[in-house]
Amino acid sequence: MRHRFSLFLVFGVVITGLAEWNLSRGRDGFAAGLDRSWLEFCVANARDKISDPQVTLVTVDDDYKPAIGETLSQADYAAVFGFVGKFQPKAVAFEPNPVFDESQPINQTTLELLKEASLPLPRLTLGAVAENGQSPQNPAEEPKFPALTKIEGDTSQVTPLTRVVAAPNPQLLANGTPAFTGIELGGDVGQGSRTLPLIARQGDKVVASFIVHALASYAGVPLDQVSVKLPGHIEIGERYRIPIDSRGRMRYFEHAGIGGGFYPSISAFQLALTGDEDETIKKLLVDLEDEFESLKSNLVVIGRDRTEDRRETLIGYDHPLSKADVLTRAIAIIQSGRYIDWWPLWARLLSIAIIAALAAHIFRGGRGRAFGWGILGAFLWFGIAMVAFKSTLAWAPPLAPLLLFALILIIGLVLPEPKNATSPAAAAAE
Structure with missing residues (x-):
């Protein structure tokens, strides 16, 4: 018994160490695939708490080329609005803050291309980047975010914002409301953060983020009906209840299984092809029919996802993401209710210790006990x-336990039985 259990402990420590190392590295491969499969199995058995997201990301990526010149113009973004408008979406959120070269005739403000293209759409949620630093240097930097009125609790710890450093294009304000996509803290953009601010203090007011405003717009809930309890949650009607801390921030649940392909994503380039009569292009677009259909019923987020925009680093991802991707993933977490995390380290190690105690009991018997109890x-x-998981929405990565039980079976069946081992019949009787 001692020989078998000692061997189990040696290999068990190695297995546990490698499994925890793999978790910390976040590598893809067999372990990551096993994690995804187990998580989705758990989610499938907790449908009373978790649902599918209702958001579609439309990306202005590297494949979407300028129609004129070297940089995207007002006409290029106006075309994106036109492509999306064909599907008559319920709600649209526009994340970028593009700067146009006004020396080009196509970008002259008198043309109002963006305004004309956005007017047929539902009222837009417009992204703006705010800062908690110096005071506004000109009227354009004055924050003009709508206030939330149903606030309960101490707001003194909520992150303040003082000025806007990247505002929506003025043309879009004819059919849009600005909301902050992020708050730079004295010039620090907060790379690698695990939290996202959902509300902020603007003077004596509390204002909603891009995420909250877009969700409220999609749910048809006026901002004056959005309630905030600090610390606790944000309620958007009866549809969404978002957990937040005392500073009004939501945790970014990096182990919730939200990744590429979890929600529909279409590039502006692909949308531009929808009216093409070429048979080859039509065949290529057949695989995207579900994505196109989702534009009619989902919250549509339009965002920049070009190579130079992928600067957001989040724990749990081995590659940088664009701000649009980060915001859309957060929206997907809220809509689906995937406030999911791993078991904490102490809980994972406790479960390993319980498996080790079970192994000690198993190795006292013969092969029958090893097979049955394994x-x-x-x-x-x-x-x-x-x-x-169904109770707490916390899941345990399965690799280490699975390998430990396999190790119990291998050692118990291959190595010689202890001299005082019980017979298979006795083991069955136990």
Whole structure:
């Protein structure tokens, strides 16, 4: 028994260490695929708490080339509004703050291309970048965000904003309301943060973020009906309840299974092809029919996703994301209710210790006990993990437990039985 258990402990420590190292590195591969499969299995059994997101990201990416000149013009963005408008979306949020070369005739403000293109759409949520630093240097930097009125709790810890450093294009204000996409803290953009501000203080007012405003618009809830409890949650009607801390920030749940492909995403270039009569292009677009259909029913987020825009680094991702991608993933988390995280380290190690204690009991018997309890123990562990997930929305990465139970079976069946081992019949009787 001692020989078998000692061998289990040695290999068990190695397995646990490698599994935890792999989690910290966030690598793709077999372990990541196993994690995704187990998480989605858990989610499928918790549909009373988790649903599918209702958001579609339209990306202005590297494939979307300027029609005139070297940089995107007002006409290029106006065309994106036109492409989206064909699908009559319920709500649209526009994240970029493009700066145009006014020396080009196409960008002359007298043309009002953006205004004319946006008017047929539902009233837009317009992205703006704010700063918590110096006071406004000119009227254009004055924050003009609508206030939330149903506030409960101490707002003194909520992050203040003092000025706007990247405002929406003035033409879009004819059919849009600005909301902040981020708050730079004295010039620090907060790379690698695990939290996203959903509200901010503007003087003596509390204002909504781009995320909250877009969700309220999609749900048809006026901002004066959005309620905030600090610390606690933000309620957008009866549809969304978002957990926040005392500073009005939402945790970015990087282990919630929100990744590429979790929600529909279409590039502006692909949208531009929808009216093409070429049969080859039509065949290429057939695979995107579901994405196109989602534009009719989902919240549509239009965002820049060009190479130079991918600067947001988040824990859990091995590549930088664009701000539009980060915001859309946060919206998807809220809409789906995927406030999901891993078991904390102490809980994972405690579960490993319980498996080790079970192994000590198993190795006192013969091969029958090893086979029976090895299989039964694995089912029990994963069953308990499933119940815990449905209760807490916390999940345990399955690689280490799975390998440990496999190790129990291998050692128990291959190595010699202890001299005082119970017979298979006795083991079954136990």
